[in-house]
Every structure is written in C-alpha cells, then in structure tokens.
Amino acid sequence: xxxxxxxxxxxxxxxxxxxxxxxxxxxxxxxxxxxxxxxxxxxxxxxxxxxxxxxxxxxxxxxxxxxxxxxxxxxxxxxxxxxxxxxxxxxxxxxxxxxxxxxxxxxxxxxxxxxxxxxxxxxxxxxxxxxxxxxxxxxxxxxxxxxxxxxxxxxxxxxxxxxxxxxxxxxxxxxxxxxxxxxxxxxxxxxxxxxxxxxxxxxxxxxxxxxxxxxxxxxxxxxxxxxxxxxxxxxxxxxxxxxxxxxxxxxxxxxxxxxxxxxxxxxxxxxxxxxxxxxxxxxxxxxxxxxxxxxxxxxxxxxxxxxxxxxxxxxxxxxxxxxxxxxxxxxxxxxxxxxxxxxxxxxxxxxxxxxxxxxxxxxxxxxxxxxxxxxxxxxxxxxxxxxxxxxxxxxxxxxxxxxxxxxxxxxxxxxxxxxxxxxxxxxxxxxxx
Ligand code: ATP
Ligand code: MG
Ligand code: MG
Ligand code: MG
Numbered sequence: 082x083x084x085x086x087x088x089x090x091x092x093x094x095x096x097x098x099x100x101x102x103x104x105x106x107x108x109x110x111x112x113x114x115x116x117x118x119x120x121x122x123x124x125x126x127x128x129x130x131x132x133x134x135x136x137x138x139x140x141x142x143x144x145x146x147x148x149x150x151x152x153x154x155x156x157x158x159x160x161x162x163x164x165x166x167x168x169x170x171x172x173x174x175x176x177x178x179x180x181x182x183x184x185x186x187x188x189x190x191x192x193x194x195x196x197x198x199x200x201x202x203x204x205x206x207x208x209x210x211x212x213x214x215x216x217x218x219x220x221x222x223x224x225x226x227x228x229x230x231x232x233x234x235x236x237x238x239x240x241x242x243x244x245x246x247x248x249x250x251x252x253x254x255x256x257x258x259x260x261x262x263x264x265x266x267x268x269x270x271x272x273x274x275x276x277x278x279x280x281x282x283x284x285x286x287x288x289x290x291x292x293x294x295x296x297x298x299x300x301x302x303x304x305x306x307x308x309x310x311x312x313x314x315x316x317x318x319x320x321x322x323x324x325x326x327x328x329x330x331x332x333x334x335x336x337x338x339x340x341x342x343x344x345x346x347x348x349x350x351x352x353x354x355x356x357x358x359x360x361x362x363x364x365x366x367x368x369x370x371x372x373x374x375x376x377x378x379x380x381x382x383x384x385x386x387x388x389x390x391x392x393x394x395x396x397x398x399x400x401x402x403x404x405x406x407x408x409x410x411x412x413x414x415x416x417x418x419x420x421x422x423x424x425x426x427x428x429x430x431x432x433x434x435x436x437x438x439x440x441x442x443x444x445x446x447x448x449x450x451x452x453x454x455x456x457x458x459x460x461x462x463x464x465x466x467x468x469x470x471x472x473x474x475x476x477x478x479x480x481x482x483x484x485x486x487x488x489x490x491x492x493x494x495x496x497x498x499x500x501x502x503x504x505x506x507x508x509x510x511x512x513x514x
Pocket of ligand 3: 428437440
C-alpha cells in the first residue's frame with residue numbers, strides 16, 4: 082500500500098491508504114473515536130469504529146496521546162462538514178514515537194507561553210496556515226521578478242557602513258575592525274542595477290528597534306528590487322503589480338489556509354485591482370489635519386501607525402503616499418526638480434491598520450549632491466566612495482524599493498501581530514527559542 086500525504090486525500094476517495102501522522106486532539110465514546118490528525122500538509126479527522134476494528138485496536142486508538150506519531154491505514158471518505166473535506170476511516174494503527182505530556186493543550190494559552198514554546202506552536206493550525214502563505218509569497222516573489230526580467234543579486238549581511246541611520250544598528254567585530262548587520266541591501270542593489278539592469282535581493286535584515294510595536298521585528302526579510310533606466314512612476318507600477326501578484330498567488334493557491342485563518346478572500350480580491358490610489362505627502366497632511374484627529378500635526382513629521390492607518394482606511398485600499406520631506410528620508414533619495422523640501426519617493430500603506438509595507442524612491446544621481454547629503458547625515462565619506470563611483474561611470478536614472486516580507490504576510494493573513502509571520506521571531510526581549 083502506498084504511503085500518501087493528507088493533502089492528496091482527494092485523489093484517493095474510497096481507496097485504502099497509509100499516512101504518517103501526529104495526533105493533535107481526540108474525542109471518543111464507548112463505540113467510536115475521532116482522532117484529529119496532521120501530517121504537515123493538512124489537518125483531518127480519523128474515525129475508529131469499535132464494532133469494525135475490534136476491542137484491541139479501539140483501545141489503542143482511545144489511549145493515543147497528543148502529538149504521538151504513528152501510521153494510520155484506512156479508507157478515505159468525503160467529509161463535507163470539515164474545512165478539509167475528507168476524513169479517513171481507520172483500520173490500522175502502527176505507533177512510531179511516543180509523546181510526553183504535551184505542554185500546549187487545546188485550552189487557550191497566553192502569548193508569552195506560546196512564544197516560549199514556539200518550536201512546538203509551529204505545529205498549530207494557525208501557524209501552519211501562516212507558514213504556508215509565507216511560502217506561497219516567497220514562491221510568488223521569485224516568479225514575479227524572474228518573469229519580469231530581474232536577476233537576484235545577493236547583498237552582503239555584514240557591512241562596513243550604515244545607510245539607514247545609526248540608532249538601529251547591530252554592531253559586531255570583524256576581526257580587528259567594526260562591522261554591522263545589514264539594515265538594507267539597497268546600496269549594493271544599485272551597483273547590481275548598474276551592472277545587470279533589473280535586480281533584486283531577498284535576504285534577512287536587522288534593526289535594533291528599541292520600542293515594542295505590532296509591526297516591527299528585530300530580524301526580518303526584505304525584498305529589494307532596483308531598476309536602471311527607470312523613473313519613480315514606472316517603479317510605482319511595478320510595486321503595485323508585485324503586491325497584487327502576491328495577493329493573487331495567495332488567492333489561487335491558499336484557499337484552505339485562508340479558511341483555517343478565517344480570512345475572507347473577498348477582502349483580498351479587492352487588493353488585486355489596479356492601480357492603487359496615489360496621494361502626495363502634502364495631501365496626506367491636509368487629510369490628517371482636516372480629520373481633526375491628530376491634534377496640531379504639522380507638515381514635516383514622519384507618520385506613525387495612527388496616521389498610516391487613517392490614510393489607508395480612507396481608501397480601503399493600499400495607497401501610495403508620495404514625496405515626503407527630505408529631512409525625514411535617507412540621503413540617497415532624488416531631490417524634487419522644483420522643490421528643495423521634498424524628495425521623489427513613496428511609501429505604500431496597507432489598509433486594515435497594517436501601515437507601511439513598502440518604502441521606495443528614485444535615487445539621487447548627482448555625485449556632488451550625494452557627497453553633501455552623506456556629510457549632512459554624519460556618515461563617513463570614505464565608506465561611500467564605491468557608491469559614488471556608480472554615479473561617476475555611466476550613471477542613469479534608477480529607482481527601487483523595499484518590501485518587508487513579514488509586514489506583507491501579516492496584512493494578507495489578517496493577523497494582529499507581526500510576530501506570527503516568521504517561524505522564530507526576534508523581538509525586543511526575545512531571542513529564545
Ligand atoms: P517603519 O516606518 O514602519 O519603521 P521604515 O520606514 O523604517 O519602516 P524602511 O527602511 O523603509 O522601513 O524599510 C522598507 C520596508 O521594510 C518597510 O516598508 C517595512 O515593510 C519593512 N520594515 C522596516 N522595518 C521593519 C521591522 N523592524 N520589522 C519588519 N519589517 C520592517
Ligand atoms: Mg523604521
Ligand atoms: Mg517609515
Ligand atoms: Mg520606509
């Protein structure tokens with residue numbers, strides 16, 4: 082008999098199969114036992130009927146312990162009442178690994194408890210669904226950029242400089258020199274774009290975020306495309322097509338997972354319609370001021386979660402906010418052609434309270450301007466000689482952006498907190514397990 086996965090049950094209706102499983106829960110009476118089973122591909126129910134399997138096997142089934150592993154053999158049936166749609170009528174059980182008292186019981190547990198047991202909590206239906214959606218979004222990312230002529234250029238993780246500001250840097254020793262963990266691969270992607278046209282990086286980034294929020298991790302994954310011969314308007318089109326492609330991928334391939342999370346696909350369908358609205362930072366400030374909800378908010382401030390939530394809620398769609406004040410953005414953004422107080426950039430704000438999922442800009446090309454900005458930002462000029470070379474040898478208009486994978490996952494899955502979106506979250510007070 083072939084061993085199959087639960088996910089393939091639909092191809093084996095009324096057939097006898099064997100599956101390696103763990104027990105997640107059970108309930109039984111004197112005559113029938115219902116075993117909740119998982120195998121990493123899906124969750125479904127096994128039914129053991131005493132009058133069919135006999136005394137001995139029925140007793141074994143009733144005494145199985147939570148998270149014990151075993152093989153079941155039996156016949157697949159349709160089960161219209163379950164999320165999954167199929168169940169197995171069990172005729173045999175072959176034990177594999179015993180389980181001690183499992184710390185995560187079907188009752189509710191607190192956040193800290195679940196975080197301490199993250200290595201086990203990954204087995205839950207909720208985490209299963211989120212990790213499958215994460216995987217789909219990673220798959221769709223590679224498909225999107227490959228289809229659109231990008232090549233992946235990996236940025237280094239250990240760097241000698243700190244473009245996004247020094248307050249959130251992780252410092253380490255690099256033999257007898259100083260080094261930092263990468264906060265962004267962008268500057269290296271710019272070198273990649275000048276070499277290969279359209280490139281992207283997709284790797285871990287690190288920020289010593291010193292405040293606790295629902296949207297900040299210490300270690301997170303960022304997708305950073307960079308494109309030569311490209312202005313900001315075209316970059317915005319690629320950004321929205323990419324985000325819509327991620328949403329569509331989840332709709333096409335993760336309906337079961339969305340069901341497990343109670344995430345309404347109709348809500349997500351709205352986010353596949355393009356274009357997304359675009360407003361300027363100036364307009365955003367006016368909207369926030371007119372709402373009367375933000376006290377004496379003035380032009381020039383950066384937005385936090387309440388402002389971003391308000392703006393995206395207004396449109397009920399992801400919205401681009403364009404051309405922020407130069408003073409609150411990094412040194413490499415292209416100055417506006419007619420105004421010296423703003424730069425050519427945009428953040429994409431997700432609706433439903435999730436805030437910024439993309440930050441991007443056209444890049445400054447004038448080496449003199451960049452040198453001044455580097456000085457103003459208090460950065461060490463010598464660290465950026467190589468970066469200025471990119472402007473000295475055949476510089477072209479170019480633009481790029483960074484999408485935070487976990488931010489996007491949290492939004493698409495509709496989760497409350499970003500810690501759910503990565504297998505082993507690194508948070509302000511947590512580096513275990
Ligand atoms: P925020 O304003 O939310 O702190 P940021 O402007 O500092 O974000 P960028 O430097 O623009 O972030 O980084 C690009 C993207 O990386 C962001 O749009 C977001 O999706 C993601 N990101 C930034 N910081 C974090 C973090 N600490 N944890 C998870 N994702 C993050
Ligand atoms: Mg930040
Ligand atoms: Mg920001
Ligand atoms: Mg940003």
